Amino acid sequence: MTIPSFEGRVVNQDQVWPVAVNEAIIRAKQESEEQGDSFK
Amino acid sequence: MFSTDYANICPRSLSSEQKEVIGVKRYEMDVKYHGILLGKKGVTVKALEKASGATIRFETSPQGALIIMGTDNQRQVAWKLITSVQATLPKILSQIRDQNIRFSHHPLLPNSCSPSSPFQLVEHLGACICLSPPKHATAWTDSACEHGESFTELVWCHFEQAWRTHDNPFI
Numbered sequence: 001m002t003i004p005s006f007e008g009r010v011v012n013q014d015q016v017w018p019v020a021v022n023e024a025i026i027r028a029k030q031e032s033e034e035q036g037d038s039f040k
Numbered sequence: 041m042f043s044t045d046y047a048n049i050c051p052r053s054l055s056s057e058q059k060e061v062i063g064v065k066r067y068e069m070d071v072k073y074h075g076i077l078l079g080k081k082g083v084t085v086k087a088l089e090k091a092s093g094a095t096i097r098f099e100t101s102p103q104g105a106l107i108i109m110g111t112d113n114q115r116q117v118a119w120k121l122i123t124s125v126q127a128t129l130p131k132i133l134s135q136i137r138d139q140n141i142r143f144s145h146h147p148l149l150p151n152s153c154s155p156s157s158p159f160q161l162v163e164h165l166g167a168c169i170c171l172s173p174p175k176h177a178t179a180w181t182d183s184a185c186e187h188g189e190s191f192t193e194l195v196w197c198h199f200e201q202a203w204r205t206h207d208n209p210f211i
Binding site: 013014016017018019020021022023024025027028029031032037 | 079080081084125132136193
């Protein structure tokens with residue numbers, strides 16, 4: 001399943017949670033990388 | 041936050057030169073946070089497992105806890121993701137809902153129907169279709185939410201299902 005990006009309106013209600021979780025994990029990785037951690 | 045380390049209980053050979061050790065670590069976490077980390081239909085925990093490579097399980101007794109299984113690195117990554125997602129996900133969900141859920145602008149609603157709250161929506165729709173509360177709930181109240189979703193999201197979800205079932209009840 002393709003998860004739409006966080007930007008813009010999420011029309012399909014079934015995709016609200018996947019979109020939000022995807023965005024939360026992207027932010028978590030960015031935050032961690034900024035602190036010098038690696039997710040490899 | 042307390043944790044118990046059961047690491048190194050299951051050594052697994054990856055190659056002749058590299059050994060990777062699978063371990064288990066337990067983190068105490070109040071059950072009130074489990075909902076957001078499970079997510080609707082388990083979407084959050086599945087994503088956390090995929091991103092970290094670790095396996096995550098939830099314990100509710102004797103105390104709420106998370107059990108994280110994987111290599112040292114997988115467990116560390118999983119725990120960092122969990123703490124971050126736990127802090128940010130509720131806000132992100134709210135942002136999406138704010139963008140999405142404008143009661144008077146839902147694409148499935150006719151112009152004549154513009155409820156200003158989920159309770160009004162249930163009331164409006166009651167005239168057209170039977171919008172029953174979820175099986176586990178006896179009425180449309182906040183307690184009908186059991187997977188971390190908002191009441192508004194729950195109502196819209198049921199409305200859209202009913203709309204599809206009735207093939208547009210407003211016609």
